[in-house]
Amino acid sequence: MNAGASISSTSSYAILGCGSVGYAVAEEIAEQGKDVRIIDRDESRVESLRDQDLDARVADISEPGIVDLVADRDVVLILASDVDANEAAVEHVRGADSDQFIIARASDPVSGDELSALGADVVINPSTVIADSALRALESGELEHNAQSLAAIIDDATERIAILTKRNPDPDSIASAVALQAIAEHRGADADIIYFGDLGHQENRAFVNLLGIELHLWEDVADENDYDTVALVDHTSHPEMDLPIDVVIDHHDADTEADPEFADVRPSMTSTSTIMTKYIQEFDLNVSEEVATALLYGIRAETLDFKRETTPADLTAAAYLYPFANHDTLEQVESPSMSPETLDVLAEAIANRDVQGSHLVSNAGFVRDREALSQAANHLLNLEGVTTTAVFGVAEETIFLSARSKDIRINIGKVLADAYDEIGEVAGHSTQASAEIPLGIFTGIEITEGTRETLLELTEEAVKQTLFDAMGVEGSEGSNGN
Numbered sequence: 001m002n003a004g005a006s007i008s009s010t011s012s013y014a015i016l017g018c019g020s021v022g023y024a025v026a027e028e029i030a031e032q033g034k035d036v037r038i039i040d041r042d043e044s045r046v047e048s049l050r051d052q053d054l055d056a057r058v059a060d061i062s063e064p065g066i067v068d069l070v071a072d073r074d075v076v077l078i079l080a081s082d083v084d085a086n087e088a089a090v091e092h093v094r095g096a097d098s099d100q101f102i103i104a105r106a107s108d109p110v111s112g113d114e115l116s117a118l119g120a121d122v123v124i125n126p127s128t129v130i131a132d133s134a135l136r137a138l139e140s141g142e143l144e145h146n147a148q149s150l151a152a153i154i155d156d157a158t159e160r161i162a163i164l165t166k167r168n169p170d171p172d173s174i175a176s177a178v179a180l181q182a183i184a185e186h187r188g189a190d191a192d193i194i195y196f197g198d199l200g201h202q203e204n205r206a207f208v209n210l211l212g213i214e215l216h217l218w219e220d221v222a223d224e225n226d227y228d229t230v231a232l233v234d235h236t237s238h239p240e241m242d243l244p245i246d247v248v249i250d251h252h253d254a255d256t257e258a259d260p261e262f263a264d265v266r267p268s269m270t271s272t273s274t275i276m277t278k279y280i281q282e283f284d285l286n287v288s289e290e291v292a293t294a295l296l297y298g299i300r301a302e303t304l305d306f307k308r309e310t311t312p313a314d315l316t317a318a319a320y321l322y323p324f325a326n327h328d329t330l331e332q333v334e335s336p337s338m339s340p341e342t343l344d345v346l347a348e349a350i351a352n353r354d355v356q357g358s359h360l361v362s363n364a365g366f367v368r369d370r371e372a373l374s375q376a377a378n379h380l381l382n383l384e385g386v387t388t389t390a391v392f393g394v395a396e397e398t399i400f401l402s403a404r405s406k407d408i409r410i411n412i413g414k415v416l417a418d419a420y421d422e423i424g425e426v427a428g429h430s431t432q433a434s435a436e437i438p439l440g441i442f443t444g445i446e447i448t449e450g451t452r453e454t455l456l457e458l459t460e461e462a463v464k465q466t467l468f469d470a471m472g473v474e475g476s477e478g479s480n481g482n
Contacts, residue, residue, distance in 0.1 A: 011101075013037070014073035016061040016089050017080025018045060021105065021126055025077060030054060039069055062088035067096045078104040078120075083111045087118060094119030147282040149262050153229065153246055154187045161191035162227035162243070165215075166235035168197035168371075171207055172271050173234035175298030176249065178213055179276035180233055182291045183283055192216050192227075196240055201371040202342065207297060207333045211290050234272040236265060249275060270309050273298030277317035292324035297333060308431050345372035346379055349391045353380065354464060356473040358407065360386045361464045364393035367400070374402040374434070381406060388412065390467055399424075399437040399463060406431065410471070419470035437463070 012035040015026050022038070026049075029036045038056040040046055049056035059069055061078065062085040070076050070093060078089045083106060090104050104120035106112035112123045154161065163180050165173040177193040184191040194216045199205050208215060224243060231247035232238060238245070248260045251274070253267035269275055273295045280287055280295070299318050303310045306318070349362040360380055364373060373391045380389040381404045388410055392401035401420075405412040413428035416435045420426055424437035439455055 011074040012072065013075045013077065014039065014070040016040075016066065016070070016076065016078045017082070017085065017105075018042075018049065018056070019079070019081050021081075022077070022079040023049075025079060026054065037070070037073060039066065061085055064092050067092050070100070071096070071098070073100060075101045075103070078102065080105065081107075083107045083115075087111070087114060090115055090118040090120050143278055143282050146262075146264050147279060150183075150247065150264075150279070151187060151283070153262055154184050154189050157184075157189050157229040159228040160226055161189055161229040161231060162224075163191050163193050163231045163233060164218075164235075164238055164241075165193065165195045165233060167195070167240070169195050169199070169204070169215075169234075170201075171204060171294075171301040172273050172298040174204070174207065174213065174215070175294040176233040176272040176276045178211075178291055178294045179273070179280055180231060180247075180249070182285060182288065183279060186283060186285050194218050194221065196238075198371075201374060202339060203301075203333060204371075207294075210329050210332055211294055213290075213294070232260075233276070236263075251275060268311070270311055270314050271299050271302035273302065274311075274314050274317045277321060278313075281320065287321070287324050289324060289326050292321045293326045293329055296321040296325045297330055300330075304431060308429065339369070339372070341367075341369045342372040342375050345369070345391075345393065346376045349373075349376040349380060355386065356468055356471075358385055358387040359468065359471050359473055360389045361467055362389075362391050363460050363464070364391055367393035367395050370395045370400040373400055374404075374432075377402045377404045377432075388471065390416075392463055394439055397439050399435075399439055399459065401435040401437070401463070401467075403428070403433050403435075404431065415467070415470045419466045 013029055014037045015022050016039050018026060018038050018040040022040070026036055026038050036055065038046070038049055038054055039059050039061060040056070041058060041060045043058050046056040046058045057069060059066060061080060066089055076093055078086045080086050086104050090102060093100060093102060102120045103122045103124065104115040106115055106123050106125045107127075108125065112125060115123045161184050163177045163184075165177050174193075181191045181193055193214065196218050199208060199215075207213070218241065224241070227243065229246045230243050231249070232245055233249050234251070236248050236250050236252065245260045246262065248263040248265065249272060250265045251267065251269040251272045253265065264275065266275060277295050277299075280291070296318060299314055300306065303314055306314065345364045345367055348364045352364070353360050353362040360383065362376075362380065364376060367373065370393065373393055377389045377391045380386065380391065387407040388403070388405040390401055390403040392399055394400070401416070403412045403416055411430040413426070413430060413433040416426045416428060416433045420435045420437055424435050426433065426435045428434055439459065
């Protein structure tokens with residue numbers, strides 16, 4: 001935009017080229033009571049516009065004389081279907097050394113670049129605008145249809161609804177479950193949030209405690225027949241239970257054997273919390289502080305505070321939730337105190353670190369709280385010169401590994417998949433990932449109380465070497481980075 005160009009409520013307008021696009025814009029500006037002048041070379045069209053009490057004049061917009069006809073206008077909209085004529089008009093108007101704000105119509109990216117180079121402040125492509133509008137209408141229509149289908153399932157529930165988070169739930173999964181529970185209650189249905197595994201990470205526990213979220217461990221459920229409707233949020237299958245799945249809402253693209261009555265899986269979304277925010281809006285809920293805070297935290301956690309794979313949908317959802325959320329609670333959730341167990345794991349990881357270039361791998365030994373591994377990996381990422389960390393430890397006869405990376409050249413999720421996908425379970429993103437590997441996989445030794453320490457020693461170098469190889473570096477013998 002030119003330094004002196006600006007648009008105000010009292011601006012005057014000129015529309016050059018009054019086909020269907022130009023006329024629609026002119027009509028809207030005129031209805032707003034603004035001063036608009038229309039210029040077109042078609043005499044009969046200009047006469048028709050004058051009959052509607054519009055200021056319309058006959059001229060060829062590609063000719064130099066157009067400059068005098070728009071000299072008193074603040075904003076010039078060049079909207080003819082003839083792109084060559086539009087380019088000439090932009091060149092003439094801008095060549096008059098005016099500070100007028102120019103909006104020009106293109107037909108494709110190439111003509112758009114040419115119009116910008118000639119001095120247009122804004123370039124629009126009607127076909128792109130129409131396509132974007134059609135996609136928004138499609139998304140809106142799909143959401144309305146999905147909301148009606150989801151409402152029908154909730155309304156048909158005669159017993160309680162079981163809303164299952166993924167195993168060892170993260171903030172996105174918990175927040176999505178909280179939102180679905182609020183929707184169910186809005187429809188007059190009772191729903192429980194159920195999880196498998198453990199909450200683990202201190203931020204997750206603080207999140208649940210500070211917001212007063214009631215979660216039920218599946219093993220503590222007295223009678224699974226209390227539930228006649230089962231919904232999965234932030235995952236698409238649950239092999240640990242036999243109940244049929246009725247609802248699946250997720251942002252991961254994954255194969256599943258479940259055949260739910262309702263499924264909304266959108267890999268284009270960064271978080272399930274973003275999807276659930278759209279449903280909250282579609283159901284026209286008066287979103288509570290607890291639900292808004294949970295969903296906002298779910299989006300922020302999944303996008304690394306909008307630094308990872310963030311989409312316009314995430315930002316729009318966050319903007320909607322922001323006024324309703326408790327930001328003091330969010331600050332407390334994001335800065336929990338460190339437990340003694342986490343401190344022990346961090347100390348062990350620091351002492352046993354093996355650094356190769358900017359990559360750090362460390363063995364934290366036997367751990368009671370395996371979620372402390374992810375916190376250790378986060379803390380070690382702050383070491384000078386380190387861009388990628390991986391911390392592993394043993395619990396429940398399994399090697400648990402947590403990795404983080406701020407190196408844009410590395411997709412740490414793919415690194416772990418290359419290293420361990422064939423021998424364990426891997427999950428994650430480009431900046432953070434995790435793996436679970438059976439402890440005896442590298443040795444074939446039967447696991448007993450007496451062999452646990454030996455197994456850990458035998459597997460340590462194999463785990464590290466495999467990971468360093470996948471990162472593209474060679475492991476070393478006991479380097480501590482000093």
